[in-house]
Amino acid sequence: MNDLLKNSGYSTTAIEYYTKKVNVGIIKNPSVAVSYTGSCGDTIKIYLMIDSGVIIDAKFEAIGCAGVFSAGSALLEIIKGKSIIEAEKTSIEDIIEHLGGVPSTKIDCIYLARKAFEQTLKLFKKKKSH
Numbered sequence: 181m182n183d184l185l186k187n188s189g190y191s192t193t194a195i196e197y198y199t200k201k202v203n204v205g206i207i208k209n210p211s212v213a214v215s216y217t218g219s220c221g222d223t224i225k226i227y228l229m230i231d232s233g234v235i236i237d238a239k240f241e242a243i244g245c246a247g248v249f250s251a252g253s254a255l256l257e258i259i260k261g262k263s264i265i266e267a268e269k270t271s272i273e274d275i276i277e278h279l280g281g282v283p284s285t286k287i288d289c290i291y292l293a294r295k296a297f298e299q300t301l302k303l304f305k306k307k308k309s310h
Contacts, residue, residue, distance in 0.1 A: 181199070182195055182199065185198065185246055188283055189281075189282070189283030189284075189285075189286075190246065190247075190250065190282065190283060190286075191279055191280035191281050191282070192280065193250075193254075193278070193279050193280045194246070194247075194250035194254075194279045194280070194282060195246075195250075197249065197250045197253035197254060197257075197279075198246045198249045198250045198253070201249070201253075202253040202256075202257065203238060203239055203240060203252065203253050203256040203257065203260075204239065204240060204241065204242075204249065204252075204253070205239040205240075205241070206227055206239055206241060207227040207228070207229050207237055207238075207239050210227040210228055210229055211228055211229050211230040211231075211304060212227075212228050212230070212300055212301075212303050212304040212307065213225060213226065213227040213228070213300070214226055214296065214299045214300040214303050215296075216292070216295055216296035216299050218288065218291070218292035218295070219288075220244075220288060220292070221244075222242065222243060222244030222245065222248045222289070222292055223242065223243045223244065224240055224241070224242045224244070224248060224252055224292060224293055224296045225240060225241045225242070225296075226238065226239075226240045226252070226256075226296050226297055226300045227239045227240065228300055228301075228304065230264065230304060233263050233264050233265075234261070234262070234263050234264075235259050235260055235261065235262055235263075235264065235267055236260075236261070237260065238256040238259060238260050239256070240252040240253075240256060240296075244289070244292075245286070245289065246286075247282065247283070247286030247288075247289030247290075248289045248292060248293065250279060250282070250289070251275060251279070251282070251286075251289040251290045251292065251293035251294075252293045252296075254275050254278045254279045254293075255270065255275050255293045255294065255297055257278065258270050258274060258275065258278055259297070264301060264304075267297075267301075268301060270294070270297075271294075272287075272290050272291060272294055275290050275293065275294065276290060
């Protein structure tokens, strides 16, 4: 499996995140959770636990390819422990850099994870303003 992923252009970090299922799971009673489906049909659900404006835990579930899982894992690794304001600044490029690159055919997976995160924060802010 690892050779197949490596031959497909995945970095060692991306393969490790995928095979070890980094940040994959659910958070019971999260501060917010949002499911988002991309145009490719892959779906990611992000769970955040936020305390005093800081993301103290983050998990996700996904239905999709290795690209979606590695993108979700990387994004959540980057944002955990950051304030919402800091985490919002996480770019597509930050995620790609964190992974050490991704196959060009899997860039959409990074966008899917980032869009799901945006939607999750949007709902959190909406809940807080009420």
